[in-house]
Amino acid sequence: MVRDKSLCGSLNDEELITLNRIGRPRRLDRGETLVWAGDEALHCANLLSGVLKLSASTADGREQIVGLLYPSDFVGRPFAEEAEHSVTALTEVELCVFPRKPFEAALENHVRMERLLLRRTLAALDEARARMLMLGRKSAEEKVASFLLDMAVHLGCGKAAETEASFDLPLTRSQIADVLGLTIETVSRQMTKLKRDGLIGLPSGRQVTIRNRRALRERAEAAA
Amino acid sequence: MVRDKSLCGSLNDEELITLNRIGRPRRLDRGETLVWAGDEALHCANLLSGVLKLSASTADGREQIVGLLYPSDFVGRPFAEEAEHSVTALTEVELCVFPRKPFEAALENHVRMERLLLRRTLAALDEARARMLMLGRKSAEEKVASFLLDMAVHLGCGKAAETEASFDLPLTRSQIADVLGLTIETVSRQMTKLKRDGLIGLPSGRQVTIRNRRALRERAEAAA
């Protein structure tokens, strides 16, 4: 099913053979990191299952998560010698890893792959920019509300328009804070506020139930 | 000189002919906007001279500038029916505009153009993510210092390592605030602080002199 949307998917047989020749499966445990920012960029990959975080940090250790990757997402940065961001598993993760150089060569030889990657990169750029609006201009409450709605969508509890939805957050409070540019405490406080107001339920640590999607969307304000 | 780095540049003659057939020159005055967020995405373009801002805003009107475009940068979003961001001229601007559909067709037929666009998009994504770190994790002073250093680079006063550099900001204080996720007043205060401390000079409204690049870099903290 991942194959349908992934870079490997929607390739023809010949292209698939090429990719398979250079790709190797790999598993990561929760917390393991595949790439460290600043290291030589040796690999690209396709995410098959699980969730990855893409993070950057300041010289003095402040961290910002600059992207979350879900199954079928592309991992890595072709054409760069050095990795700009760290890539770390938030859950157990399965990848299909390609050494970067051969992968780049494959891109050159298979126009459809390159085309596909271009479209994904353009989409990723749109998403990054939407996040810039959130980081720069939203309040803590708006950030947390948007985040929860986002998670619901990505974890598959998205579409069911106005029914309740429950899911398990793959992130700790601290990681959520790093996504939103806040602190642990503020995230926690905003979540209990949303709970007090009946918009969400927090049965246990990582579990979230969206009780009133419409109202939550209102608190997320801003442009979708 | 723009041709050297632009999408049109580094194309061969046959490709150039194709582009020229579909592209038309266009001029924008300071403040004119080429594309409105939410409108149908009709055009792509190459920026020949001047500076453009790319901006997003919340439902209630808060604005965030999500990117600045300089000569030779690519403008627009191929393969999207609707524009996600507004594109507005910060200075007088010259563009080479392509209707989106024909441009997409040209991409399909000219692999090297597509390849070039992919690399640029990947670079833009890196830059957007660097900005996310800034928006989420830097203090007002760090933001302003980084911004000024950035501007120096983009306006060509960049390289001259440790000499003084002067330039004219193409942005008003309010626009700088929209880049940094701050308010006008905070930007103004931080700039006069940097001036008081002797790191920069502010001869007149829009003019800036970088007096001590090294110290300014220290205040910008974080990762470059």
Added chain:
DNA sequence: CGGGCCATTGATGCAATTCAACAGCCGTGG
């Protein structure tokens, strides 16, 4: 049972926003 994590909650502090006043600059039109 004890020691890590993780999350929540309260008290306090501070950086940035908000509200407000004012000065310089410019073009317009009396």
Added chain:
DNA sequence: CCACGGCTGTTGAATTGCATCAATGGCCCG
């Protein structure tokens, strides 16, 4: 020519949203 209003930028005072500091409880695992 100068008076005027609009726009940009600076500065001050008050306010506040979020960070910081600190304490506590739950949970898992050794």
